[in-house]
Amino acid sequence: MNLTLLILLPLLTAVVILLMRSGVQVKWSALIGASAQFILALILFFAFRKERALGNEAQMLFELQYKWFPSWHISFHLGVDGISVAMILLTAFVVIAGVLVSWNVEKMTKEFYLLLILLSLGAYGFFISLDLFILFFFLEIAVIPKYLLIGIWGSGKKEYAANKLALMLMGGSALVLVGLLGLYFGGSENTFDLLLLSKIQIPVIVQKICFPLLFVGFGVFTALFPFHTWVPDGHSSAPTAGSMFLAGISMKLGGYGCLRVATYLMPEGAKEYANLIIVLSAIAILYGAFATMMQKDLKYINAYSSVSHCGFVLLGVGMLTKTAIAGAVMQMVSHGLMTALFFAVIGMIYERTHTREVNEMGGLIKVMPFITTVLFIVGLCSLGLPGLSGFVAEMTVFMGSWQNPDPFHRVATIAACMSIVVTAVYILRAIGQTAMGPMNERYLSLQDARWNEKLAAIILIVGIIAIGIAPFWLNDLVTPAADIIMQKIAGK
């Protein structure tokens, strides 16, 4: 299949949205566009499996290469491996759910959906690019839609949050840019091509300088401690779909970049700094979990728990074993689905109760059975209940981490494991206070979920359960790609 479709389809959707006149037309064209993306992502997934089943062992499938700025040795080079396919699936799930959830956005509907679709365009482009220049291009394309989504449709300290997010992500991009230039000029060949760069020798000194730049740069996107501070503010101020996209897709750009660009291209650098990464991500995991305990606002709870959960992604990368890296990718997919669903549910509750304070809620299960059931599912997934995606992903990361026999890695793994207890505490407390207990009188008249909200929730739940009870399809997708990365790290 032709990968440019993944870029052209959102672009076409955006143009159609621009031409539409009424809000209803805009919504439906956005939904049709998002559904087409969803179908396209599924087609890609099955086409990819078919190619692999036929014995196509190439590292990247469906490769395409067009000329673009040839004088800088840049080309529009696209291709996917298992990791990219997993991320594209995740993006498609979150996009369609996000479009459905925002069905009753009344303020500047056209602009809202336009920005959502542009955000998805950036994500797809990022995950399929094999040229670091266009990868960077798509990484930055997504910054402005996020900024405007939070700033215009957000709530609370929205302008502060929007500014903080845009500037911190731009700072991350600036570091990435310098790192990329180091790769471009540092190797034996001036090129931005990912596959070419993976084959040529990059001097160890260049790796030692550029690896931290790239890792921290991408790490800002995925809440690397101590650059996670935009996460709580950004997520809690964003509109529902904005939070879903931010946590579900945008944070994954960083994790993917850390893995694909920083670690894969510069194994010597990765080995040099692996212990530091492990320490930082263990801090993020524990700190995020304990910080969540103190939160009263549902969105802040999920935002801080995202810091904790994304810590597992970087922990997996830092462990440098095949299983841990596969686990990191699975954690990205799992957390993306789970956190998008969590934010969607919080949005639904907030729209009805007009509060996100846990203390002010109670007994909601009586009036909103569907929504609270979803809340239970997502909460249990977050605390790692077997049968749901969170367990599979975190378990894989832990197993991969344990493969390192020395005490340092063992201690870090155990420390990270302990966060699960804390997670259980805050999740159960939050859900319990929201759903159970005595009900507030004024919530008696509230309505349960509408069709669009139900559909969005079901789509995401299907993803979560599919990974939870049948993890092998995701594992089979991701592990061969993780193996290639590991082989490069092991120097084979």
Place this chain on the structure above:
Amino acid sequence: MLNDFLLLMKAELALAFILFLVLILKVGKEITNERLLALIQLLLLGNFIFGFFFIESGSLFGGMFTTNGLIAFQKSIISLGIYLISLLFSDWLKKSELLPEFFILLLSAVLGMFFLISSGNLLMFYLSVELATIPVAAMANFDLDKKISSEASMKMILSSALSSGVLLFGISLIYGATGTISFDQIPALLDGNGLQILAFVFLFTAFAFKLSIVPFHLWTADVYEGSPIAVTSFLSVISKGAITFILLTTLYKVFAPMHDLWYNMVMLLSVITMVVGNLFALRQQNIKRFLAFSSIAQVGFILLGISSHSMEGTSSVVYFVLIYVFSNLAAFGVAGAISQAAGKERIEDYKGLYQTNPLISWVLALSLFSLAGIPPTAGFFGKLFLITAGASKGNYFFITVAALNMIISLYYYLRIVSAVFMDTNHQPIPKINLDHSTKLGMIICGAGIILIGLLSWVYDYITALSF
């Protein structure tokens, strides 16, 4: 001979033809401002298109005047810029009592710039710098009833006079050190002795004045604020573009043997200019002053590209100037339209603009994103290539500082975006009825901002010319 003369100087001749036509129309029978402006716009469009035909390379007058494909393209960029200015500020121009005079002055200055870009000799260089500067000083005073406008004009004349003096001193030192003023002969005679370095420093100082490189930037903000917006945009886009082009020739051709000496200087000035321009832009309240300081920061990026001393440097700088013409003129065009319709030039007055004027707001946002270097706008590609060219020398400390400067600049560009899109205002700027040419100008700018980056053949074309 005559044939050569006609062909090689065709850009200058075409411009002089328009200039005299406007002059004749001025002294001839009465003609309304609307019709005269429409005619001038048409002529300038014709001039721009004409720039792409009959491109020859060669030199005239014993090497005083040279031209080639790249120089012709640089002149086309300037022609495009003045065409856009005539479109974007048509509202203001129509109401001006001195419309013909404005264009006579503007076209003389542009004629000076054309000769400046083509100059192959320090004498020619000096003369054309003067021709390119003095009419602009008169233009800066075009809001005749505003005191601040005369002040701007005065400041500009004084600082230009100073820089001319410095320039002349530098030229005389070069003549003393090498015995020639021809661009072709100087490089062979340079050996980097003290006198030559001194001469170079003086010469570069003159450039620094014109380009408002820190620490020679102090005149910029006052002049930009005082001048009418059309003149400010001309100063900050067209003048700077022309000076950048000749700086490229001077550094890459004439002073190429002293590259090791000027590399550090240019790199350092580039970073200082960026940082100072950015820091001052942070706190500006007036949109013109704001754009003045942001354009200082942009010059810092241009210097970064220039410092690479390579073909990539040439092409990325020319490419960036092309993008800069679109992005900055769009921003000035919006500021001009608002100032003309509502008389407001403060950033806080822009609050809630999107509610009343969506088209203008999007054009403004696009131009600011392009200036900040955010994809998919062309500014992203322009800035990235400048930084990449600069990085080819491996000076990563400065490259990192430059990259971090993009964050500061994003902060202040976003300040305007957030005022326009996010803030509410009880008395927003009322709906502005743009006339057709202003609208056309904004659409051209918007299209340019999006397309020039994505269509990579524009850059390839410039690269092909640079080699």
